[in-house]
Amino acid sequence: MNLQHCLINLNKLQGSELDSGYSLLGIKSLFSNKDMILNLPFTRSQFIQELPERQKGMSISGYQPKLSLYVKDNILQVINNNGTYILKPSPEEYPYLAENEHATMMVMQRLKFSIPPFGLFRFKQEDGKPEEFAFVIKRYDRIGSDAVRLHQEQLDGAMGINDKYGLSEGKKAVSYESAAKYLITNVNNSLKSKRDIFLRIVYAYVLGNNDYHLRNMGIILPDNAPPSLAPVYDFVSVVPYPSAFTEYLALPLLALEENDIDTAPGLNSKYGEYIGFDFILLAEHIDINLKLAQKWLGDIINSHQLIIDTYNESHMPEEHRELVLAYVARRINLLKITTL
Known part of the structure; x- marks a missing residue:
């Protein structure tokens, strides 16, 4: 981990930002809300074992397991339909793929390609297990407050x-x-x-x-x-x-x-x-x-x-x-x- 750089935009962190791992500019770019609670409310084990069961029928291309999320009460919450964000962890067979996608998409963003807002977020930590991150990206195919x-x-x-x-x-x-x-x-x-x-x-x-x-x-x-x-x-x-x-x-x-x-x-x-x-x-x-x-x-x-x-x-x-x-x-x- 590069603890000096924001988990959203890779900007150099300053002062209290170092404690959270997020810059204010990064948070605003992804959520337009500086009061977001940035850690995910579930563990990686819950994601793998339980949460996708609640989303049977969700169809997003790609080989990673995914969840559809929306913001409620300043927290990213799981939702079956009309989510405005997608969460992707690193598959066990491809460790650190979330960090890889974040870095590679950041390259493309800095090269001025059109990119939806995205960032890395911590799973709720489990006792005795290392910290793990998921890649979260805003859906570009949802528009307006009603997520049409x-x-x-x-x-x-x-x-x-x-x-x-x-x-x-x-x-x-x-x-x-x-x-x-x-x-x-x-x-x-x-x-x-x-x-x-x-x-x-x-x-x-x-x-x-x-x-x-x-x-x-x-x-x-x-x-x-x-x-x-x-x-x-x-x-x-x-x-x-x-x-x-x-x-x-x-x-x-x-x-x-x-x-x-x-x-x-x-x-x-x-x-x-x-x-x-x-x-x-x-x-x-x-x-x-x-x-x-x-x-x-x-x-x-x-x-x-x-x-x-x-x-x-x-x-x-x-x-x-x-x-x-x-x-x-x-x-x-x-x-x-x-x-x-």
Whole structure:
């Protein structure tokens, strides 16, 4: 744990903030209420054994057990329907995943992506057991004081695909290139939107998020406004978990790789991994000007120090931080290779 940095926004704690682990700015950013009671009113054991039973039928994509929460009497309380927050602990098979998601989402937030407010919260402590944290994030698909549900669709459903990894007959049939083209054609074809989509894909590669699949890309469908790409969510680095980190990306990068028809140039080179050249190809295939693609790739390379600082300020264990940062350094160097 990094006891000097806020469990919400990673700001340096001052004075009495050091006792709680939360900065006033962090609390206000997540709850708009400085009087919140910040420790969870239940233990991790209660969460695992009892509370999800009260929420049968709740459906949120992802592999972590989750709870829907709302604020009542300045406390995060469990609710079956219309919750305004989601709570995710670290699964036993993926220790410290809550801290990992917090750190990785903070990287994305500092990179100016659209991110719902989020933070880390302590479970009620059990005798003789170490302190444990859960990741809590505000739902972006609930609006107004009545928490009205905002209609949305995950990308696999929108594209009529039955598998979140785009699998068909044992082969990956959907690439990030195809996913990006669908979003550009059907949601928003502005340069700003193209940049957002492109950067999300590149940062999934850089940060080791090989679980950035079609169901982790959402489309918001409001009644009285054009559709839009949902904020970034479920963004983690899988690098510290070797059993799950068996591929660089959840989907093939380029359309030519779909159904194993061909291989991306970087994978087929002496490097054996995706390189900057491959991401330049992706950009060109989704109608991003070459010079602009090169500039954006340069911006990503220049964000290396921000990534280092954020993970070092985070609450991830040191061993996990070191694994992630070594991986990021390798990816950054590969992005610098733009010719073959």
